[in-house]
Amino acid sequence: MRLYGVVAAGGFRRYTTYRVATAAGVFTNTVFGVIVAYTYIALWNQRPNLGGYDQSQALTYVWVSQAMLMTVNLFGGGFADELVERIRTGDIAIDLYRPADLQLWWLSADLGRALFHFLGRGVVPLAFGALFFDLALPIDPGTWLAFLLAVLFGVVVSFALRFLVALSAFWLLDGAGVAALVSIAGLFFSGMLLPLNAFPGLLGEVARALPWSSLLQIPVDVLLGRHQGWGLLGAYGFQLGWAAALLGAGRLLQSAAVRRVVVQGG
Numbered sequence: 001m002r003l004y005g006v007v008a009a010g011g012f013r014r015y016t017t018y019r020v021a022t023a024a025g026v027f028t029n030t031v032f033g034v035i036v037a038y039t040y041i042a043l044w045n046q047r048p049n050l051g052g053y054d055q056s057q058a059l060t061y062v063w064v065s066q067a068m069l070m071t072v073n074l075f076g077g078g079f080a081d082e083l084v085e086r087i088r089t090g091d092i093a094i095d096l097y098r099p100a101d102l103q104l105w106w107l108s109a110d111l112g113r114a115l116f117h118f119l120g121r122g123v124v125p126l127a128f129g130a131l132f133f134d135l136a137l138p139i140d141p142g143t144w145l146a147f148l149l150a151v152l153f154g155v156v157v158s159f160a161l162r163f164l165v166a167l168s169a170f171w172l173l174d175g176a177g178v179a180a181l182v183s184i185a186g187l188f189f190s191g192m193l194l195p196l197n198a199f200p201g202l203l204g205e206v207a208r209a210l211p212w213s214s215l216l217q218i219p220v221d222v223l224l225g226r227h228q229g230w231g232l233l234g235a236y237g238f239q240l241g242w243a244a245a246l247l248g249a250g251r252l253l254q255s256a257a258v259r260r261v262v263v264q265g266g
Contacts, residue, residue, distance in 0.1 A: 003100060004100075004104055004105070004107075004108035005108070007105055007108040007109050007112070008108040008109065008111050008112040008115075009112060010109065010112065011108065011109035011110065011111065011112025011113045011116075012112035012113070012115055012116045013112075014109075014112070014113070015112075015113055015116040015117065015120070016116060016120075022120045022121060025070065025121045026120075026121050026124045026125060029066045029067070029069060029070075029121060029125040030066070030124065030125045030128050032066065033062060033063055033066040033125050033128070033129055036062050036066070037059055037062045037063070037129070037133055040055075040058045040059060040061075040062055041055065041059070043058075044058050050198050051194075051195045051196075051197035051198030052197055052226075053195065053197070053198075053224075054136075055134075056134050056135060056136040057136045057224055058195070059129070059133045059134060059135055059136075060129075060135040060136045060137060060220070060223070060224060061191075061195055061220050061224070062129070063125060063126050063128075063129030063130070063133065063135060064126060064219075064220045064223055065191070065192060065216050065220060066125045066126070066129070067118075067121075067122035067123070067125050067126040068118070068122060068151065068154075068215075068216060068219065068220075069121075069192070070117035070121045070122070071114050071117045071118040071121075071122055071151060071155060072114070072151075072154050072155055072158045072190075072215040072216065073110075073113075073114070073117075073155075073158055073162065074158075074183070074186050074187060074190055074192060074215065074216075075183060075187075076162065076165075076179050076180075076182065076183040076186075078110065078113060078162070079106050079109055079110050079113070079162070079166070080162040080163070080165055080166040080179065081179075083106060083163075083166040083167075083169075084166050084169040084174070084176075084179075087166070087167075087169040087170055088169060088174065096258055102254055103163060103247070103250055103251060103254055106159070106163060107156070107159050107163075110155070110159045110162075111155065111159075114155040118151070136224060137223075138223065138224075138225060143222075143223065143225060144223070146222050146223075146227075146232060147219055147222045147223040149236070150218055150219040150222040150223075150235065150236065150239065151219045153214065153236060153239035153240060153243060154214050154215045154216070154218065154219050154239060156239075156243045156247075157211050157214040157215060157239060157242050157243050157246065158215050160211075160242075160243055160246030160247045160249075160250055161182060161186070161211060161212075161246060162179075162182075163246075163247075163250045164246065164249060164250050164253060165178050165179050165182050167250065167253045167254060167257055168253075170253075170256075170257040185210075185212065186212045186215065188207075188212075189207050189210045189212040189213065190212040190213065190215045190216045190217065191207075191212075191213065191215075191216045191217035191220070192216055195217065195220075196208050196213055196217045197217075197221075211242040211246060213238075214238065214239040214242055214243075218235050218238065218239060221235070222235060
């Protein structure tokens, strides 16, 4: 496990070198947060308690989501693009011969990336939102710890989805199309545009049952105190269930890809 800890630390350090990009990202998240916040204010003035949120909770949803966008990597890219390129060029064969598990290697690197973005691009927009808007942030440290654990599980689910997308390049040679479709689905079904609790009827039930709800909707609801006691355990169980299923699917696809490389190499 020490190896994967070193890989995670390397993933964190790698992103610390992009200081200008990080500053630009903080600015972009903050500006976009202001735009969305005023849109929500107008919407909640017309529809108070939409989705079961009051206006303060809705604004909290906006700013926490902005703080988490890059942490859960809703826009794709990152390790997935690098892995696709290594598959396309054949360099993946070198990775498969390393004395390390391919999935765990990339997961460790992505956890390091996520931690950097949570600290580097998440704290400032959330602090700005708390300073200039009426947010319903908790004061209980236990709620914050529960939120951080939900974020961690969301990052793992996000990784598992992107790992599957990247491995599709073994058969498609270019995973751009699949990545675009998954990214669009993620933007809609994660709750980035509108809380999934505000989706009507069957659409809302389906959206909340999909893995993307683990990325934003569940962590924000945990922070807002909407999951407590057994409900909190149920939320964690939902995230962990999807993480296990998707990581398991990635493991199977990885094994099939290895067999493909061996056959072609032979």
